[in-house]
Amino acid sequence: MKKQEKPLIGLEIHGYLETKEKLFCRCKNFHDMKIIKPNTNVCPICTGQPGSKPMLPNSQAINKLLQIALMLNCKPNLIENKRPLIFQRKHYDWPDMPKGYQITISGAHSIPVAENGKFLGIKIREVHLEEDPAAWNPDKATVDYNRSGAPLVEIVTEPDFTSPEQVQNWLKQLILTLSYIKALNKDAGIKADVNVNIKNLTARAEIKNVNSTREIIKAIKSELKRHEKEKPIKQETRRWNPVTEKTQLMRTKEEQADYRFIPDPDLPIIKINKKRAQEIKNKLPESPQQKLDKIIKKHKINPKDAQVLTQNLEIVELYEKVSKKINPKFALPWITVEWLSVLNHNKKTMDDVNIKPEHIIELLELLQKNKITPLKAKDILRKFIPKSFSPKQKAKASEKITDEKELMTASKAICIKNPNAVEDYKKGKKEALNSLIGEVMKKTKKRADYNIVRKILEEKLKNL
Ligand code: ADP
């Protein structure tokens, strides 16, 4: 490709707001529940029963949406500027939408909740609020309404991305940041419409409803390949087939869907005033990036460790809490190296485990006071999955052994049990000493003081 023919990628991202309830009824938000059984979290409103009317919109959802908008540096549309927000009906007939329309603040002639933002170098066109449809499984001919009516945020970017890798990294940071401030539920996943074209070469293809970051990246890569091969490409709407890993034609520009948007007469106009927007802005938590920058500066963390922290923003908060009580330099490798490797080894993230900073603090204190060995500390860290505990309570059984008499007895027993190693050492094989030390460590469940054992064994072997 020539330089001016770079890919242009724009996203319309749908994510689940972190609220207690659905948008227009008092059913629980589905990701707040342990119930998995289909259609157990429903009412006449979210199943679209004839005659049902929406309740007043969930104000928590609107607040969370404003948090997201402000975090993405968008400007909310304020009533002082004569910008009322109108819920519209977006009509389509599918079994996942029994009313025959979806309620949304987006659509033709709509005023978005907020617009003109920027996040990590990518311009944000608009941020919307809408309700989630039900989950329809055409193969099994079933519909599950548990999530029907859950509040969704839609984030529309400008076509500022130029590669799938850039999209991947940006989405990761976006999801982390918005879930870090507890506005977005990252476990519920995201869906996106992915718009792809090659500048000056092909028309835009919109791939509808791609689930998960992984599939989004795959879809972009596959679509870019098609654009490079099959010129000319017409403007089309396509769907992603995760099985063939290819996109398929849904409809062309001429047959664009007509959603017949009309304002919903059952819902009030939303008026966001300056004061409300300002209050939310003032209370906005620090973003993980801001927090990280502060920590890096404050503790003069070297670039390599800083990089590890950037990739694992959930760890930043843990590190910050631990380093309030423990020397930050001392604590750093225990978090960025040891704890991360325990997580990686178990294929877990911070979300999968229940770890209390106080327990890590206790552990590191025991280590600093020489009450446990580093080996033992690592052992305990490994046992912190899936749940941490007070290591002090278990420490009695894991205190470091420095008592020479006790270590002498243990060493003696090991020498008797391993005559070959003793022989080897006497013949001049120095590494045999290490294997004997190792045996003593094993016998004492890693509690023996390494240096004392070494001294005792060296003495003992001299005299044997
Ligand atoms: P529509 O409403 O038909 O979906 P919009 O113009 O509102 O179209 O754009 C929606 C999305 O398409 C945005 O995310 C935007 O970034 C993206 N987009 C617009 N033009 C292009 C383009 N030439 N290439 C790639 N993406 C684009």
Ligand code: ZN
């Ligand atoms: Zn309901």
Ligand code: MG
């Ligand atoms: Mg679109």
